Amino acid sequence: MAEKDNNAEVASTAETAPMFSSATLKGVLRHRKLLIVLIHIAAFTVSLLMAFLLAFNMQLLRAWFMYQFPFLLIFAIPIKLELFRRFKQYQGWWQYVGISDLIGIVKASLASALVLMVIWYGYAIAGPEFILKPLDEKIGNEISHLEESIEISEDTIFRSNMRRRLANRQGLYDLIQIGRLRQMKKLAPPTTDTKAKRKLTERIEYLKVLQNSIEGVIMLDLLTTIMFLGGLRMVVRLYHEEYFTESAKVLKKFLIIGAGDAGEALLRELMRMKKERYDVVGFIDDNPRMQKMNIHGVQVLGTTDQLPEICQKHKIEEIAIAMPSATHSELRHVVQICQGTKVRFRTVPSITDIASGKLSVSQIRDVDIDDLLGRDVVQLDLAMIEKFLTGKTILVTGAGGSIGSEMCRQVCQFKPKLLLLVEQAENPLFYIERELIKTFPDVPIQAIVRNITDKERISQVFQQYKPQVVIHAAAHKHVPLMESNPGEAMKNNIMGTMNIS
Template sequence: MNKRVYKIFILMILDLIGLYVSFMIAYILKFDALKSIPKELTVHLYKTILVMVAIKFICLIIMNLYRKLWRFAGITEMIDILIACGVGSAAVMGVLFAISRQPEFQDILIPRSILLMAFILDVIFIGGTRFSYRLFFHVSPKEIIRNQHQKRVLIYGAGQAGVMVLKELHAKANNEYAVIGFADDDLSKKNQKMHGLPVFGGEEDLIKTIAKEEIDMLVIAMPSVAENRQKEIIQIVKDLGIKINILPKVYDLINGSLSYSSIRPVQIEDLLGREQVELNNEQISAYIKDKVVLVTGGGGSIGSELCRQIVKYKPRQLIIVDIYENNAYDIQIELKRSHPDQALFVAIASVRDEERIKQIFETFSPEVVFHAAAHKHVPLMEDSPEEAIKNNVFGTYNIANAANIYKAKKMVLISTDKAVNPTNVMGASKRLCEMVIQAFANSESKTEFAAVRFGNVLGSNGSVIPLFKKQIHEGGPITVTHPEIIRYFMTIPEAAQLVIQAGGLAKGGEIFVLDMGDPVKIDMLARDLIRLSGLKPEVDIKIEYTGLRPGEKLFEELLMSEEGLTSTENQKIFIARPMDWTLEALCDGLTVLKEALKNREAIVPVIKALVPTFKTPEEINKPFLKK
């Protein structure tokens, strides 16, 4: 007999005894003593007591009272006991009434007061055995010793989600955590008790509460509030050296489907606190549903997320183009698993290969094209400028030219803030890509060409965040190029969603500029990552300043001075005024640029001639370094 079955067996024995004793005591209370019970009722008692006990016992089984974890019994379990005992008493009354209707059993009539008292005693006995078990568990020497090593937890949010977190921590955390209480912004809840735990004040009292109660971990259980509010709470406690966990914004919390795995550590994305993107799904669906959609660089961080978002709108076919087969294979397997009915084709190809690109367009006739393939590592492209030009500039030209020849309805280029007043070859190459798109848009093409410009993407390949996390995992140091360097950030899903939305807004020639929110100091970002890892900057993990890399500037811009900015129906998407590039003039410039690829020394001067805003990092950084 295993331990679980043994416990159930003991509980059943105790319940049978309790149910029997309840009837006996009910009779005693009614008549003061067993000897005072009328003779006919004594006969009834001994004739029917076993039947009544059996009926109630069967009801306890049917009501699943032997399938619960009584170690964590609470008000819900008490209600279950009341219902089960009530059903049992009602069943007994119904059976006795049915029996008394038979002529041979007409003399069997038990006073209702006895049945009522027996019901009350049932609840006391059955509830007592279960809650005494929970009490024993909390006061046993073994449990007291264990509790001394538990992490003390404060739950921020005394609502439905907070209560669910409490239950999950009790049930699934193997006694690792001891919940001390709740914190809540609602002043009416302050100094009240929930599930036997105190409710402390909100933001104003948070630091004092954490210090006084010696809190080790804060769980933010407010999935329905704005992310900026969660960010404010995280900012208050991030320097206190405690662990911070959070419930993600999951809407199925309403249905009570929280799991222990939903409670996750705070990530840097939470600290940046960007609001959820609101999309015009009808507008997106109108140009993607039942269309053939092609994504270049579809295995990369942005490209793969574009594919994940696109399939939600049910294109007729999705074509993924990528030169790196491993990434392409990963997203292919993922999409086949998540969307088995989606028509999907993966083409291994380089955007540099003009003939291969034309072959793909001729075969599949894509109607919508997202061009995400690019070389984007600034220092690497400074060392290999010809590769940046071949892949970014001429790769974009090949895609745009094929879209034009094979009459794709839309083409959207993924650009970067580094294209604005570029100080490096990579940024200048992306500015040339924007010029390619605008030149095709200004031609007689049937395709609607557009570009979407945004800053750094959290967690993307080559992003600073994965590098910092790796350095923290290795024990440091974290390397920051300059203490004053500033960048804009957004999450990968947010960037992909806004790119797709911008595609729906495109009419031809626009450079869409995404709202990147507030700029972030990379130095502060590194320090926050260290704190979120439960460590202290400069104590546990050192920070080293390595100096600006070749081609790097202190801050990135999203708009050039000559560009106007027009708002759109989406508050996070703006339009820069299109430039008047002609396709003929651009092709002449690209011919010169292609010739310059034969001589590395000639590449940068030709780029500067084509991109007048291309400046040296010193020209851009010098005024700010003096401050």
């Protein structure tokens, strides 16, 4: 290894750096769950701190920072940790965060806020059961003593120190007295002591405002928790998508037909590719409501009828048809327009393959003839066909035509005993005979010039060769032409078929 070679220390630097980062990454992944929990604890703390700042006009006051904030934090962290665990928020891979992850954060945050609110109301109602009266009186006396010391002292430094101590004690005293608020409302000072009555009333009103402020803090904490954790996950995803993406020197100008779910998913997959290969110029969609709309910053440029002009204007090099749920007629129409652009076009997998998980939307492929059939592809039982044809005398009518010649080629693969080529036109019959003799020298072939409308001559063929299988491919097949010549169509297609049968 380069690390052990004392003469290659400089050369080994480039190699050891990736190895070190890889080892570091493995160490991080090994303790990933612990790291995620620690990050959540930090996020919970920051979100609660931000909630207090927002509730108190962005003022960092000792009164809430020293006691009210730690009091809520003591309950918030364990409650949130447990509820976020139950909502499986420590198992997600932040690199692939999506809407479902954000919904999970919202659910866990709502549940946490609800539990915290119940605890806070429980403390306000049942506070006297938990607070010792001597503690309340002790802190009250200490506050009175500090207020007197501040009032009588003339030393500026001393008074400053006393005010800090008073603010600390006042924060704790306020928190304790919120739990005794119900008892305080029942206190009735003598009617003659108006000063004491006014002071008690002001104190109760102050505590009510403070209680409502803490309730507001809990609701603000709900929002800040969602904001911090959701934002943190999005930052991680953006970091992976932007920092780890390698751009090719020349990006292909790419156009997506279909601005629906499949088109959006395809764009998202292309944007998340480790190696960037495409510059997605825009979308094409026939929905009028989608025109000029933006999806992930990419605009819908027009309709399929405008495709040739758009391709020419933007110099498109490749087209993706993202319409997995389109009908076959719709797909054929789009394919015809794409062929007119003379630009390479491909399609996303079928909606069945995407839904079943066999293929992802980003696995685009060339358009296959099967996509345009309008029906399921027929799978031939080759074993049964072989059993039916092998070793038999087979007669093919119209053997020189496009369909008949292909039938002859297929039949020869199953090694018939004798293949009879029946055709009225000598030229195509000659060429298919030469081709089959060259390609399948082991197959006996007999070329026969016959017109299937000549019943007598066709009967002679059947009597002489006694074919066991007849493949009838002799017919006039050009419909518009035969509509102009109905007599010939009936003679060949109907009478000829009757002669063969």
